[in-house]
Amino acid sequence: xxxxxRKLHLWLSVPFGVVITIIxxxxxxxxxxxxxxxxxxxxxxxxxxxxxxxxxxKLVEKVKPFLxxxxxxxxxxxxSSPSKAYKVNLSKPHRAAVYVNQYTGEVLGYYExxxxxxxxxxxxxxxxxxxxxxxxxxxxxxxxGVSTLAFALILFTGLIAWWPRNRKMLKNRVQIVASKGVNRxxxxxxxxxxxxxxxxxxxxxxxxxxxFFGLQNNNFKFAGTVNHVQNDNKIVAxxxxxxxxxxxRGECIGDCSSCDGVPCGKNPAPVQADAITSATSQxxxxxxxxxxxxxxxxxxxxxxxxxGATVGxxxxxxxxxKSAPAQNADYSKWQLALDKVTxxxxxxxxxxxxxxAVSVAPDGMGNQRAIDIYRFDKQTGDIISPLFYDxxxxxxxxxxxxxxxxxxxxxGVFSKVLYFLAALLGATLPLTGYYLWxxxxxxxxxxxxQ
Numbered sequence: 354x355x356x357x358x359r360k361l362h363l364w365l366s367v368p369f370g371v372v373i374t375i376i377x378x379x380x381x382x383x384x385x386x387x388x389x390x391x392x393x394x395x396x397x398x399x400x401x402x403x404x405x406x407x408x409x410x411k412l413v414e415k416v417k418p419f420l421x422x423x424x425x426x427x428x429x430x431x432x433s434s435p436s437k438a439y440k441v442n443l444s445k446p447h448r449a450a451v452y453v454n455q456y457t458g459e460v461l462g463y464y465e466x467x468x469x470x471x472x473x474x475x476x477x478x479x480x481x482x483x484x485x486x487x488x489x490x491x492x493x494x495x496x497x498g499v500s501t502l503a504f505a506l507i508l509f510t511g512l513i514a515w516w517p518r519n520r521k522m523l524k525n526r527v528q529i530v531a532s533k534g535v536n537r538x539x540x541x542x543x544x545x546x547x548x549x550x551x552x553x554x555x556x557x558x559x560x561x562x563x564x565f566f567g568l569q570n571n572n573f574k575f576a577g578t579v580n581h582v583q584n585d586n587k588i589v590a591x592x593x594x595x596x597x598x599x600x601x602r603g604e605c606i607g608d609c610s611s612c613d614g615v616p617c618g619k620n621p622a623p624v625q626a627d628a629i630t631s632a633t634s635q636x637x638x639x640x641x642x643x644x645x646x647x648x649x650x651x652x653x654x655x656x657x658x659x660x661g662a663t664v665g666x667x668x669x670x671x672x673x674x675k676s677a678p679a680q681n682a683d684y685s686k687w688q689l690a691l692d693k694v695t696x697x698x699x700x701x702x703x704x705x706x707x708x709x710a711v712s713v714a715p716d717g718m719g720n721q722r723a724i725d726i727y728r729f730d731k732q733t734g735d736i737i738s739p740l741f742y743d744x745x746x747x748x749x750x751x752x753x754x755x756x757x758x759x760x761x762x763x764x765g766v767f768s769k770v771l772y773f774l775a776a777l778l779g780a781t782l783p784l785t786g787y788y789l790w791x792x793x794x795x796x797x798x799x800x801x802x803q
Contacts, residue, residue, distance in 0.1 A: 355514060362510035363790065365503050370783030372480070372500040373507075379477035380557070381776035384761065384769050386470050394464060402435040403456030409691065409706065410684035415458045416441050416451050424449075426682075428707040431455075431691065433716065440464075442705075498565035505558040511547055536792065543785035546778045553761075553775035560759035563752075593693060593735045682708045682731075689734025694727050715742075721762045722753030 366373075391398065413426055420426075420443065430440040430450075438452040438461055452461040466474075475481050482493020517523040527548060529541040687706045694704060694711045702716040711727040723742040730737055742750070757763045761772030 355516075358510045358513040362507055362514055363786075365507050365510070366783060366786050367790070369500045369503040369507070370787060372496060373504050374780045374783045375480070376477055376497060376500065376504075377554075377776045377779035379473045381773050381780065382473045383470060383477065384773040384776065386467075390467055390470070393467065394462070397452045397462030397464065398438050398440075399436055400438045400454045400456065400461075406439070406455035407458050408685065409688040412439060412453050412455060412458060413441065413684045415460055416453055419451055419460055419463065426684075428705050429687065430703055430705045431695075432703050433701055494565075498562075501558050501561050501565060505555065505562070508547075508551060508555050508558065512551060515544060515548055539785045539788050543782060543789060546785075547782050550775040550778040550782075553772055554779045556758050557761075557772070557776070557779075560755045563755050686729070686731055686734035690727070690729035690736065693729075693734070693736050698725075718765055719757070719763060720750070720753045721757045723750075 409429055412429070416426065423445070425444040426441055427444045428442045430442060432440075439455040441451045441453060443449040443451065446465065448464075448466045450464045452464060453459065454461055472481075478497060479491075479493035480496060482491065484491050484494075515526060517526055527545050529538070529545045531538050687708070690711050691704065691706050694713065698704075698713055700716055701713050703714045705712045705714070709728060709731050711729060713725045713727070714721075715723055715725075720742075725742055726740045728737045728740070729735060761768045764771075
């Protein structure tokens, strides 16, 4: 039986090995994209803290002269750090933004994704291919997706072939020895290295398959089709009335007139949950890509680099930037809604305001898409309905966890380091495998001649 799995492992690896190496290597290069880019553009993302930030409508007016034809303001991202500039996300091109000093109104600079990481992303997902306009086969996506599936099978068959019969064999198969020649080193790097990176590589490949088969896309569409949200009038009254600050789940203020006449304990009329659609219908983070993002197999870090925010915060930023408001958006109402949310929500990494919704990304580890959404009235700025992450559909939560597990952001810098090393090891596995395979063929030919 082991012999069968060894042969299956080999004949899956031979045709797909080169693509797997490319995907793993490019994935490793993107793990610390946020940290690297934040360092490169720190001159336009860092400000000296002032007494009070200018209103959003004033800041947007400062930015408008820098916008190109047909470009709109999609959202404004506000970091929890007072030394981080406000990020005004634009409707196009992808991930474009303008940074502005919220205390002085000075426009600090224009940002687009660094060319290096853009190439890595395109190579990682589509092998630099472009989607055919005539609806033909998207070969780059197809090759990456099939290679992802093959990689998962290669890892499973490799584990079966690796499994030792006794303790002595186990000791030999978990050691990488560099003092016994090049051949032994390459053998140990392939066998032991694959074992150490196995769990992480499986997590990357299996979660990456959800994009290839469209499961992530379906999850976000499901989240966007939720018909109703339970309107928690106690929270709405507290936020609109600014009665108290602290937890976003404050106690009842005792004034039912502020709750539209609905006594506590009774279910109010449901409201339409279009906030979910505006905040998530185009989210992918990451990578920050669209919901039609293709299969990815290695570790990637798609957190928005310029803010150093979490991947969850970046997902909201990318989503709202894609969902550009109408030309007549009243940005003063954005400010009113932002003030009401920040008065009650204290622990967050970033708050993103778009037309009709305020999205709050939490500060911490775990699911980096565990956002809370506060829908507000575009005419008055009053909070209409909060939608908390733990009340969202299971499919939406699952999609967030899949994304977080895929990019390795669940444990902060620590998990990113592990994913970076595992992705690099994953890139070497096909190369060491080719070396061992070719060497074995050459030895067989040599023995036959003798």
